[in-house]
Amino acid sequence: MTADLRTIFALASGAGLSGVAVIRISGPGACGALELLTGRECSPPRRAARRKFVGQSGDVLDDGLVIWFPGPQSFTGEDVAELHIHGGVATVDAVLDALAAMEGLRLAEPGEFTRRAFDNGKLDLTGVEALSDLISAETDAQRRQALRQLDGAFGARCDDWRNRLIEVLARLEAWIDFPEEDLPETLFSETKHQIQDVSRETLQYLDDQRVGERIREGLKIAILGPPNAGKSSLLNLLAGREAAIVSDQAGTTRDIIEVRCGIAGVPVTFSDSAGLRQTSDAIEEEGVRRAEALAASADFCLLLEAPDCPPVDRAGILSASRKSEEDFLFIRNKSDINERETGSGIRVSLRTGDYVEEFLAALEKRVEGLLPQTGSAPLTRRRHREALEDCAAALGRAAEGSEIELIAEDVRQAARSLGRITGRVDVEDVLDRLFGEFCIGK
Numbered sequence: 001m002t003a004d005l006r007t008i009f010a011l012a013s014g015a016g017l018s019g020v021a022v023i024r025i026s027g028p029g030a031c032g033a034l035e036l037l038t039g040r041e042c043s044p045p046r047r048a049a050r051r052k053f054v055g056q057s058g059d060v061l062d063d064g065l066v067i068w069f070p071g072p073q074s075f076t077g078e079d080v081a082e083l084h085i086h087g088g089v090a091t092v093d094a095v096l097d098a099l100a101a102m103e104g105l106r107l108a109e110p111g112e113f114t115r116r117a118f119d120n121g122k123l124d125l126t127g128v129e130a131l132s133d134l135i136s137a138e139t140d141a142q143r144r145q146a147l148r149q150l151d152g153a154f155g156a157r158c159d160d161w162r163n164r165l166i167e168v169l170a171r172l173e174a175w176i177d178f179p180e181e182d183l184p185e186t187l188f189s190e191t192k193h194q195i196q197d198v199s200r201e202t203l204q205y206l207d208d209q210r211v212g213e214r215i216r217e218g219l220k221i222a223i224l225g226p227p228n229a230g231k232s233s234l235l236n237l238l239a240g241r242e243a244a245i246v247s248d249q250a251g252t253t254r255d256i257i258e259v260r261c262g263i264a265g266v267p268v269t270f271s272d273s274a275g276l277r278q279t280s281d282a283i284e285e286e287g288v289r290r291a292e293a294l295a296a297s298a299d300f301c302l303l304l305e306a307p308d309c310p311p312v313d314r315a316g317i318l319s320a321s322r323k324s325e326e327d328f329l330f331i332r333n334k335s336d337i338n339e340r341e342t343g344s345g346i347r348v349s350l351r352t353g354d355y356v357e358e359f360l361a362a363l364e365k366r367v368e369g370l371l372p373q374t375g376s377a378p379l380t381r382r383r384h385r386e387a388l389e390d391c392a393a394a395l396g397r398a399a400e401g402s403e404i405e406l407i408a409e410d411v412r413q414a415a416r417s418l419g420r421i422t423g424r425v426d427v428e429d430v431l432d433r434l435f436g437e438f439c440i441g442k
Contacts, residue, residue, distance in 0.1 A: 008108035009099045018087030029104045030079040042068045061094045077120025125423030126155040141265035145215050153377035155422050162418040172408040199395035212378025218267035222294045225304030230333040233350040235272040264367045295321035306334040391417035
């Protein structure tokens with residue numbers, strides 16, 4: 001995104017018919033644009049005022065509200081005006097056309113308001129990412145997590161680590177540059193302790209079972225079992241619709257069928273797969289292979305069994321999926337066929353609906369168990385984890401090192417890795433990709 005400090009404007013609310021639409025203006029000409037559009041001086045800061053909006057021909061375009069936010073106390077850090085107008089398509093187009101006709105104004109690019117907020121220090125990079133996640137949130141857990149990140153908890157933690165490392169680096173540089181000075185004999189040991197403290201804290205932060213990434217990206221749960229065990233029926237139950245064909249004929253599911261829904265406030269993708277059995281049908285055999293690959297990549301699996309189906313080779317499935325029993329929820333379907341059936345797993349009858357509530361409660365408990373609550377703001381993106389892993393690795397080398405020049409270089413690399421997380425260094429490629437995810441007006 002090229003730097004262009006002209007005043008920008010865009011529709012900040014959703015497109016289409018609505019009761020109210022919000023148009024945002026940001027830049028040095030925001031107040032002037034507001035005065036031209038209303039024929040009156042800018043209203044007192046941060047107070048809504050009713051105004052008529054007038055076009056160049058003198059026609060009244062609409063009657064609505066304006067709010068004036070002088071910089072730097074605004075979202076972008078620049079002068080910002082918001083127009084709250086009626087949300088009809090013709091009204092919105094008329095006001096946008098009036099702004100486009102003004103000298104020095106242009107339509108904003110996707111994510112440009114947020115980019116200006118970043119450039120002006122109103123948000124660090126973790127805050128920008130959190131805003132993107134908040135806009136995209138599908139579930140309550142995603143919304144809560146994005147708000148925690150937007151509050152700046154993770155960015156503040158990274159800044160704290162980085163500042164402590166910069167202090168350590170300053171002491172090491174003093175020792176390197178001024179060896180003849182009478183420095184305290186305990187300087188080296190104290191510095192090593194400080195490095196070890198930050199190293200321990202970053203490693204503890206990384207040991208989070210990827211909770212934040214799982215909430216942001218969602219869980220993947222594979223539905224496995226022999227043909228006719230009820231996998232498609234289970235998928236339809238979870239989806240709340242007929243997502244898969246249910247048939248008494250074995251082997252009807254050949255490819256992976258997926259549905260996405262919320263469980264315990266977490267987005268979950270359930271995947272129905274081909275029945276696990278030996279077969280001479282080449283297409284079905286490929287479906288079984290895909291089912292095994294699906295199980296290996298899933299966060300955990302639902303394994304269905306039924307009294308009228310061949311016994312499941314649990315050991316074989318565990319081996320093929322490279323998982324343990326803790327990664328499976330075992331379900332005994334068709335309990336209405338044999339009420340006295342015993343065995344490990346949750347009883348359910350997907351045909352009659354018996355024990356369905358108990359199964360759903362167990363599923364929700366298992367999902368919640370994959371996302372334990374942590375007191376700190378979680379890592380939500382792969383780039384956060386990779387940068388923090390680079391930092392921890394550099395600090396590990398520094399903590400074990402004996403040559404002060406090499407220790408200083410490792411500490412410098414660790415601080416640089418933390419700077420990449422918050423946007424202090426080397427983030428231009430990240431910025432261009434990230435802001436491209438935003439819609440115009442954000």
